[in-house]
Amino acid sequence: MNKKHTRRSAIKLGGAAALGIAAFPSILSAQTGSLSDIKKRGYLLYGFNGEKPYNYMDAEGNLTGSEIDLARVIAKNIGIDEVQGVAMNFDSFIPAIMAGRIDTCLPIFVKPPRCEKIQYCRSHLIEGQSAVVASGNPKDINGWDDLVNKDVKIGLIAGTTPNEIAKSAGVDDGKITRFQDTTTMAAGMKSNRVDVIVEATSTIRLMYEELDNSKFERVSSWSKPSNYSGSITFFAAYPFSLDASDLKDAFDSQLKAMLANGEVNNITGKYGFGQADRPAAGDPSIQEICAG
DSSP states (O other): OOOOOOOOTOOOOOOOOOOOOOOOOHTTTTTTOOOHHHHHTTTTEEEEOOOOOTTTTTTTTTTEHHHHHHHHHHHHHOOOEEEEEOOOGGGHHHHHTTSSSSSEOOOOOOOHHHHHTTEEEEOOOOOOEEEEEEEEEETTTOBBBHHHOOOOOOOETTTSHHHHHHHHTTOOOOGGGEESSSHHHHHHHHHTTTTTEEEHHHHHHHHHSOOOTTEEEEOOOOOOOOOOOOOEEEEEEEEEETTTTHHHHHHHHHHHHHHHHHHHHHHGGTTTTOOSOOTTTTTOHHHHHHHO
């Protein structure tokens, strides 16, 4: 886990924006395939977008995070020696999987429209939504309806689920500034470019820890839009192409065992994850979620 990752094993996010996948043709020339093909290739191509705490570059230039660490262990267990990171924007993940440019990426939320384009292994992560505002919450921002009705500047990560909810809720798009990763979004909050940032609970938790707590605070309970019938809590899972069932099944089998024996929590615990972040008995299956 601590070895230095070379250009073959990780692509750094450059500057304020995530790198486009076309910038690295040598990395992306290897087309994805069956599990046996990937084993022969010797490495798994993993898309990442620099979103903490899931997958990001640390101070030493290593690709780290809860989900890349977990993917490395799973890959090793199924006979794949190495995981190579491919930097891209969040909204490039599914097209890249469909085009065979990557084998998988950080776990993304399971949604019926996505199930028509990709397939998922079992979910090992549940995420709600949260927000950070200025200390004292001077604009009294407590949920999506406030973003619709109040004069506020909103920060979101481009391509993520909060963008979809903002559109469904009727948030004026002119209020929204979209950032490519958590680092640039935190910088936007610090420089007062935005009044509030909204993201997955784990992302907001880590971002808040890195902000000046005397100047910012987390919204204790983030409410969903009044016109939104769905839940704002989602199940996340590693995605795969529709013709990569053997790879999906191998990940699924590993996660079943690792969830049962606590290894998932052991690997991701240092990033703040635990049993409360895992699906429970009686929660819907991937098939049930995809069926709507």
